[in-house]
Amino acid sequence: MTEISVQSPGEELVTKLRAIQVFADLPQDDLLWFVAQCKEHRAAVGDIIIRQGTPADSMLIVLEGEMRARSEHGDPDGPVFTVRGGEVTGMLPFSRLKIVSVTGRAVLPMHYLMFPASNFPELFHRMPELMRRLVGLLADRIREVTRTEQQREKLASLGKLSAGLAHELNNPSAAARRSAAALRDCLGRLRVAARSTMIGPDDCAKLAQTEEEIRSSLKPAQFKDEFARVEREEAIQSWLESHNVSEAWKLAPHLADANLADAHLARFASAAGASVGSELTRFATLLEMDRIAEELENSSARISDLIRAIKEYSYMDQGSVQEVDIQHSIENTLTIMHHKLKRGITVTRDYAPGLPKVMASGSELNQVWTNLIDNAADAMNGNGKLGIRVARENDFILVEIADNGPGIPPEVKSRIFDPFFTTKGVGEGTGLGLDVVNRIVKNVHGQINVTSVPGDTRFQVRIPIQAAV
Numbered sequence: 001m002t003e004i005s006v007q008s009p010g011e012e013l014v015t016k017l018r019a020i021q022v023f024a025d026l027p028q029d030d031l032l033w034f035v036a037q038c039k040e041h042r043a044a045v046g047d048i049i050i051r052q053g054t055p056a057d058s059m060l061i062v063l064e065g066e067m068r069a070r071s072e073h074g075d076p077d078g079p080v081f082t083v084r085g086g087e088v089t090g091m092l093p094f095s096r097l098k099i100v101s102v103t104g105r106a107v108l109p110m111h112y113l114m115f116p117a118s119n120f121p122e123l124f125h126r127m128p129e130l131m132r133r134l135v136g137l138l139a140d141r142i143r144e145v146t147r148t149e150q151q152r153e154k155l156a157s158l159g160k161l162s163a164g165l166a167h168e169l170n171n172p173s174a175a176a177r178r179s180a181a182a183l184r185d186c187l188g189r190l191r192v193a194a195r196s197t198m199i200g201p202d203d204c205a206k207l208a209q210t211e212e213e214i215r216s217s218l219k220p221a222q223f224k225d226e227f228a229r230v231e232r233e234e235a236i237q238s239w240l241e242s243h244n245v246s247e248a249w250k251l252a253p254h255l256a257d258a259n260l261a262d263a264h265l266a267r268f269a270s271a272a273g274a275s276v277g278s279e280l281t282r283f284a285t286l287l288e289m290d291r292i293a294e295e296l297e298n299s300s301a302r303i304s305d306l307i308r309a310i311k312e313y314s315y316m317d318q319g320s321v322q323e324v325d326i327q328h329s330i331e332n333t334l335t336i337m338h339h340k341l342k343r344g345i346t347v348t349r350d351y352a353p354g355l356p357k358v359m360a361s362g363s364e365l366n367q368v369w370t371n372l373i374d375n376a377a378d379a380m381n382g383n384g385k386l387g388i389r390v391a392r393e394n395d396f397i398l399v400e401i402a403d404n405g406p407g408i409p410p411e412v413k414s415r416i417f418d419p420f421f422t423t424k425g426v427g428e429g430t431g432l433g434l435d436v437v438n439r440i441v442k443n444v445h446g447q448i449n450v451t452s453v454p455g456d457t458r459f460q461v462r463i464p465i466q467a468a469v
Contacts, residue, residue, distance in 0.1 A: 010035050013113070016063045020086050022133040030127050037123075038113035043106040050090065050104040056097040058114040059134075060090035065110030069102040091117045092138040093124070093131055167339050168306055172299035179295045186285045186292065193282040199275040210271040211283055214264050218287075221259035232256045239265055245277035254284040257291075305335065323357040324365055326397050326463070327390055333369040334388075340374065344383035352391040358463050364440045365463070371437050372401045372459050379405030379457065396446070396462040408452040416450070437461075 013035040017023040023031060038061070043049055049067050050060070064085045081102060083089045091097055115123075124131050199207060223229040233256045240248035255265070265280075272279040334347065341347060376386055380403050387402040408416060417438040441448045447462040 013038075013040065013063075016111075017061070019063075020061065020088065022088060022130065022137065026127065026130060030130075033126065034115070034123075034130075035113065037119050038115045041110075041112050041114060043110040043112070045106055045109060047106045047110075048103060049106060049110065049112070050100050050102070052100055052103040054100050056091045056095075056100050057117050058090055059088065059092060059117065061088050061113040061115065062086065063111045063113065065106060065112070066108040067104045067110060068107050069104030071101060072103050088134065088137055089141075090114075092141070093120050093134050095138055163339075165306065165310065165336065165339075169303060172302040172306075176296055176299040176303075179292045179299065183289065183292050183296075186289050189281060189285045193278040193285070197275045197278040197282070199272060199279060203271065203273065207271045207279065210267055214260070214268060214283075215287070217264075218259055221257060229256060235262075236260070236265070240277070240280075243269060243276055245280065251277075251281055251284060254288055255280065258284055258287040260284075310336065321359060321361055324360050324362040325355075325357050326365070326399060327351045327355060329362060329365055330369050330388060330390065330399070333366055333373060337370065337373055337377075340377050340382075341386065345377060345380060346385050348385065348387045350387070350389040350391075355390060355392055355397060356465050358397055358465050360444050360463060361440075364443075368437050368440050368461060369399070369401070371434065372461075375434070376401060376403035376405065376457070376459075379403055381405075392465075393462060395465055397465060399461045399463070400458055401461075402456065402458040404455050405457060407454040407457050408450070413450070413452060417448075 010032050014028065014031040017031055017035065023034075041049075043065070050069065052072050060083070062083055062085050066085065067083045069081045069083070070079065081104075083104070120131075221229075223232065233252045236255050237248045237252035239262060240251060245251065260268075268280060268283065269276045334341070373386065380386070385404045387400070389398075389400040389402075391398050417434050438448060441461055441463070445464055448459065450457070450459050452458070
């Protein structure tokens with residue numbers, strides 16, 4: 001008669017544990033001890049496995065099923081962490097995790113073990129190889145979480161810059177469209193004026209000379225308020241009506257904008273004779289077209305400046321390391337961030353003359369200036385003074401970015417460069433902005449430090465002029 005071997009519950013769990021890579025080749029006795037320390041659980045779909053805000057006191061070993069976890073109090077579009085059968089998560093050895101930061105729910109029926117963190121010291125002495133592997137898992141988790149959050153930080157920064165640039169580009173492009181529509185209206189008026197004029201060839205030269213003299217003497221209209229503008233329009237309208245000019249109410253605003261005085265009108269009327277109405281329309285329209293052309297030039301120049309700044313800001317089509325003009329780099333950043341600074345922040349610049357270029361990644365240095373300026377603007381709540389100073393210090397270029405905000409509390413000053421640390425409200429920051437700044441500066445063998453008292457916070461960045469070997 002053949003005997004049938006029946007596994008004990010502990011042995012069955014050990015068999016399932018061996019399907020997980022970190023446990024696969026460990027001694028049987030050690031694994032039996034391990035499962036004896038665990039609490040075995042099963043969960044249906046929707047059950048909560050871990051809850052945000054509770055103590056992080058157990059390591060979770062998922063034998064079967066799947067769990068998805070996310071923060072319940074943070075950004076609704078925040079990351080979702082998925083843990084599947086065969087994975088180990090939760091409190092791992094040497095982790096500094098104190099409180100669970102996410103809530104995890106079963107999305108498939110789950111079978112899992114919970115190993116208490118209080119038994120880690122004994123685990124260390126009894127199963128040192130497992131401890132080594134678990135520490136490797138912890139390192140992998142830190143790298144993955146950091147990579148994910150850094151990517152979110154980059155996307156968040158890109159989103160803010162994109163929104164600002166869209167706003168900045170919208171203003172000049174809208175102005176260009178308005179100017180184009182106004183130009184079309186001007187052309188229509190010119191056609192009407194050309195059909196209705198009765199001025200003869202003999203008077204054209206005299207009228208042209210009079211126009212040129214009036215044009216050269218005109219100065220931009222400066223009305224102290226809207227009432228003054230309306231009064232001037234009404235005065236011009238009365239003058240036109242007294243000279244039997246048709247549709248005087250249409251022509252008066254254009255002549256007021258052109259700043260024609262009564263003396264100008266009288267000289268023009270003398271030269272134009274019976275065609276004063278149509279010729280004044282033509283003259284005022286040409287003056288308006290000059291103004292429209294200037295607006296179009298300014299609008300297109302603003303768009304070109306923004307496009308140039310974007311290209312230079314991103315160092316498009318350039319290598320990873322190049323000669324970087326720090327002053328130019330900061331100015332491009334200020335152009336890109338104009339939307340955030342223009343309403344209530346005064347920017348002062350103190351650039352030392354003749355500064356040498358540095359060998360570095362220009363796009364990465366722009367990330368440094370962007371994060372520091374963005375943080376300063378947030379600290380001042382959009383209202384205050386932003387000071388930027390650039391000077392040479394021996395073999396370094398010093399960039400100092402200062403604000404007159406409330407300052408950094410002394411109790412958190414030592415932590416501001418830590419990954420994921422933020423003093424902003426929920427959903428307003430990932431806590432990686434200054435971590436990114438710190439890493440970029442360290443990668444080029446530079447230095448960064450901060451001094452802060454209420455009303456005066458200064459970040460000082462020193463970038464070596466020559467690239468680090």
